[in-house]
Amino acid sequence: xxxxxxxxxCDKPATVHLTQIVSSKVxxxxxxxxxxxxxxxxxxxxxxxxxxxxxxxxxxxxSGGALRCESCGYTQLDFKKHGRFGCAAxxxxxxxxxxxxxxxxxxxxxxxxxxxxxxxxxxxxHEKLTKLELDLTDAIKSERFEEAARTRxxxxxxxxxxxQPPPR
Amino acid sequence: xxxxxxxxxxxELTDAASNKTAIVLMTRIRLARNLAxxxxxxxxxxAQRAKIxxxxxxxxxxxxxxxxxxSVSVSELGELEKQILVERHLISRELSGSKxxxxxxxxxxxxxxxxxxxxxxxxxxxxxxxxQLKKSWNIINDLDTSLEASLDFxxxxxxxYLTACPTNLGTGMRASAMMHLPxxxxxxxxxxxxxxxxxxxxxxRGLFGEGSDASGSIFQISNxxxxxxxxxxxxxxxxxxxxxIIEHELNAREKLLEADAGKLFDKIGRAFGILQNSHLLNxxxxxxxxxxxxxxxxxxxxxxxxxxxxxxxxIEAQPGHLQHAQKGEFDPGQRDLLRAAHLRSEFAxxxxxDFSPINCEKN
Numbered sequence: 001x002x003x004x005x006x007x008x009x010c011d012k013p014a015t016v017h018l019t020q021i022v023s024s025k026v027x028x029x030x031x032x033x034x035x036x037x038x039x040x041x042x043x044x045x046x047x048x049x050x051x052x053x054x055x056x057x058x059x060x061x062x063s064g065g066a067l068r069c070e071s072c073g074y075t076q077l078d079f080k081k082h083g084r085f086g087c088a089a090x091x092x093x094x095x096x097x098x099x100x101x102x103x104x105x106x107x108x109x110x111x112x113x114x115x116x117x118x119x120x121x122x123x124x125x126h127e128k129l130t131k132l133e134l135d136l137t138d139a140i141k142s143e144r145f146e147e148a149a150r151t152r153x154x155x156x157x158x159x160x161x162x163x164q165p166p167p168r
Numbered sequence: 169x170x171x172x173x174x175x176x177x178x179x180e181l182t183d184a185a186s187n188k189t190a191i192v193l194m195t196r197i198r199l200a201r202n203l204a205x206x207x208x209x210x211x212x213x214x215a216q217r218a219k220i221x222x223x224x225x226x227x228x229x230x231x232x233x234x235x236x237x238x239s240v241s242v243s244e245l246g247e248l249e250k251q252i253l254v255e256r257h258l259i260s261r262e263l264s265g266s267k268x269x270x271x272x273x274x275x276x277x278x279x280x281x282x283x284x285x286x287x288x289x290x291x292x293x294x295x296x297x298x299x300q301l302k303k304s305w306n307i308i309n310d311l312d313t314s315l316e317a318s319l320d321f322x323x324x325x326x327x328x329y330l331t332a333c334p335t336n337l338g339t340g341m342r343a344s345a346m347m348h349l350p351x352x353x354x355x356x357x358x359x360x361x362x363x364x365x366x367x368x369x370x371x372x373r374g375l376f377g378e379g380s381d382a383s384g385s386i387f388q389i390s391n392x393x394x395x396x397x398x399x400x401x402x403x404x405x406x407x408x409x410x411x412x413i414i415e416h417e418l419n420a421r422e423k424l425l426e427a428d429a430g431k432l433f434d435k436i437g438r439a440f441g442i443l444q445n446s447h448l449l450n451x452x453x454x455x456x457x458x459x460x461x462x463x464x465x466x467x468x469x470x471x472x473x474x475x476x477x478x479x480x481x482x483i484e485a486q487p488g489h490l491q492h493a494q495k496g497e498f499d500p501g502q503r504d505l506l507r508a509a510h511l512r513s514e515f516a517x518x519x520x521x522d523f524s525p526i527n528c529e530k531n
Contacts (some may be wrong), residue, residue, distance in 0.1 A: 026370065056245075058224070058350070067181070072207045072211060074211060078211075082210065083333060084208065084210055084211075084287070084332045084333050085208060085211075085330075085332055085333075085334070086208060086210075086211035087206070087207040087208055087211065088202060088204060088205070088208055088322035088324075088330040090209075091324065091327060091330055092339065096397065098334060100502075101334065102337070104396065105334065105335060105358040105393070106337070106338065106393040106394065106395035106396045107369065107393045107395065107396035108395060108397065109395065109396060110326055110327075110395075110396060111324070111326060111327055111328030111329075111337075111338045111395060111396075112397060112398050112401075113322070113328060113397070113398045114309070114312075114329075114339065114398075114399055115319050115325075115401045116316045116323050118313070118316045118317055118324070118325070119314075119316045119319070119320050120323055124318070140447020141333060161188050
């Protein structure tokens with residue numbers, strides 16, 4: 001008993017050892033009696049490893065609790081505790097720790113499914129419009145009127161293409 | 169619409185059964201979506217949650233499949249009403265326990281439900297009786313696309329739809345089938361099936377999802393991974409897994425009949441006797457007995473038309489529905505009495521099993 005395995009969720013000695021193969025990758029989880037019970041591991045029909053793996057894979061990083069999402073204030077510690085992110089921007093903030101996790105969690109690490117075409121097109125037009133409007137103010141300010149006229153025409157073209165006022 | 173009228177309305181789940189639903193009782197697909205630039209529900213402030221709920225609910229209620237709907241915030245619902253919605257698979261347990269600012273919008277025919285501020289801003293769900301993955305996908309895909317017209321979803325070109333939990337990342341899609349697998353359970357083959365299904369990247373759960381038991385021999389099989397594959401590829405993989413489970417269940421049924429038909433008929437006959445005569449039934453025992461009758465129907469011992477009755481009783485035997493029907497709240501002991509009484513009255517006029525046609529086919 002020199003170095004008994006510790007539970008992946010708390011630090012008690014692990015007595016339940018579990019191996020699951022997901023998409024031909026082997027995952028191992030060691031748990032103490034209490035955590036195994038709480039996670040329903042003892043009931044083979046009602047349990048998925050993914051949540052456990054998620055939390056377990058977050059544990060061996062005692063040094064890096066300092067990251068904080070600028071957009072929503074979520075910290076790495078929060079993520080370790082809940083296994084959930086605070087906002088979409090967290091995916092950029094915590095990219096470094098997320099990438100190795102995704103590899104074991106999913107079939108691949110790159111999205112190849114549906115893309116929200118309508119929303120992306122709208123976003124693109126909206127961004128273009130914002131930029132053109134800035135250009136226009138700029139051109140008028142510095143009395144480059146020929147350029148301002150061109151920009152104004154372009155704006156009306158983009159607005160027509162959008163076929164509706166830009167969202168909010 | 170109110171919850172009471174919703175329960176009184178025929179629903180996909182309780183009134184659809186035909187022989188198409190023999191092994192796959194129901195198909196369900198859900199998509200997780202979040203609004204761009206807003207914190208996920210678990211991290212949002214109450215004020216943000218309220219604003220998100222308002223934006224989402226308005227957009228959802230404006231879509232065609234949800235023109236006629238029941239739209240309620242979770243805080244307006246009583247415990248019993250929430251339980252009924254969970255038992256009908258229209259909301260999740262998580263939503264029923266959630267804080268201020270969560271809501272659900274359910275279509276009149278109860279095939280579409282959208283949860284707002286569950287784990288993600290939107291959990292869109294389509295539910296159809298029988299094995300209908302393709303049709304369910306077409307419906308939910310269209311609904312999602314029409315929501316896109318008024319909502320900006322959090323999306324990354326490399327990671328796909330961004331969700332609160334990275335296990336839902338990418339497509340945000342969980343597709344599942346609820347399967348009735350009594351012969352695999354009787355033949356003690358379920359463990360083997362669960363293992364094989366796991367290796368194919370699918371998960372097996374009990375009737376009410378994670379952590380629930382598999383009483384009534386009803387299991388949910390769903391995809392485990394959501395990133396790295398297209399929706400179509402996931403559905404194709406799931407379809408072939410489901411087809412092979414159906415095949416195994418049918419084989420197991422045949423083997424049971426070959427090995428000892430008398431023993432199987434005895435189980436079904438006794439289940440019938442208990443349902444007609446018992447005075448105390450907990451929900452797990454009731455589910456197991458009903459499962460045996462359903463197997464009897466599949467084998468031809470009862471008329472096919474009775475399958476929908478059993479599927480309705482699967483739901484009516486649940487604690488929430490039972491208490492609602494009796495207009496009150498009862499402790500588990502009283503519920504067992506009421507459940508047995510309800511099933512006794514339902515089975516009083518039920519056709520008796522006739523096993524002779526099954527024997528004839530075999531000989």
